[in-house]
Amino acid sequence: MNSNFNILALAVFLVVGFGAKAIPTPEAVEPAYDKDDNPTYVIKYGKGDRLKDDGTPLNLIQIKCKDKAVDMVSEEDLEDCRADDSLVEMQYGWMDFATYKGWRAYHAECHVCHGPDAMGSTYAPSLMVSLQEGLSYDDFFNVIMNGRGEAEGAQKGNVMPAFGANTNVAPHVEDMYRYVKARAEGKIRRGVRLPKLPKFKEAE
Numbered sequence: 300m301n302s303n304f305n306i307l308a309l310a311v312f313l314v315v316g317f318g319a320k321a322i323p324t325p326e327a328v329e330p331a332y333d334k335d336d337n338p339t340y341v342i343k344y345g346k347g348d349r350l351k352d353d354g355t356p357l358n359l360i361q362i363k364c365k366d367k368a369v370d371m372v373s374e375e376d377l378e379d380c381r382a383d384d385s386l387v388e389m390q391y392g393w394m395d396f397a398t399y400k401g402w403r404a405y406h407a408e409c410h411v412c413h414g415p416d417a418m419g420s421t422y423a424p425s426l427m428v429s430l431q432e433g434l435s436y437d438d439f440f441n442v443i444m445n446g447r448g449e450a451e452g453a454q455k456g457n458v459m460p461a462f463g464a465n466t467n468v469a470p471h472v473e474d475m476y477r478y479v480k481a482r483a484e485g486k487i488r489r490g491v492r493l494p495k496l497p498k499f500k501e502a503e
Contacts, residue, residue: 328395337476344391361390364380369488397477398493415490426479431483
């Protein structure tokens with residue numbers, strides 16, 4: 300009898316404890332496209348549904364310094380922000396599920412050469428910077444699917460292989476572009492576990 304009561308009390312405690320920490324997650328959103336029909340990302344801001352023991356949210360997606368992503372400001376600006384908290388803004392929220400899939404696919408297949416968080420390496424360029432400099436979705440898609448040799452501008456010894464036949468890459472190019480675009484536009488900070496919105500399900 301006592302053991303059953305103790306189990307029930309523990310279950311109630313866990314449910315109440317979790318409920319006190321949980322904040323409803325926004326509803327799922329359909330994968331988005333911009334006015335030119337290129338894939339783009341969706342962000343919903345809010346305090347989040349994953350809280351640490353001290354009550355602060357885990358889904359911090361970007362830190363801004365002087366209204367710019369902290370990844371993209373000068374050392375001088377960073378020093379100013381370290382000295383003055385009023386110049387710093389913490390942004391909490393969720394990315395759409397499609398962008399989350401792009402983050403996963405990128406770090407499963409692409410980061411070995413192009414660096415974690417799309418920041419580049421000594422072996423391959425930053426895709427984040429490539430988008431900032433005007434790389435279109437069509438070119439992004441074509442290079443991934445068909446590769447790029449020295450004749451197409453790749454550095455000697457650093458050719459880009461074709462991934463069109465790779466089933467871990469080819470189906471996810473749109474979503475990877477969404478992720479890299481969000482990084483290029485300063486919406487996702489580096490090194491973050493991406494907080495995702497629920498998966499959008501097509502109505503039958």
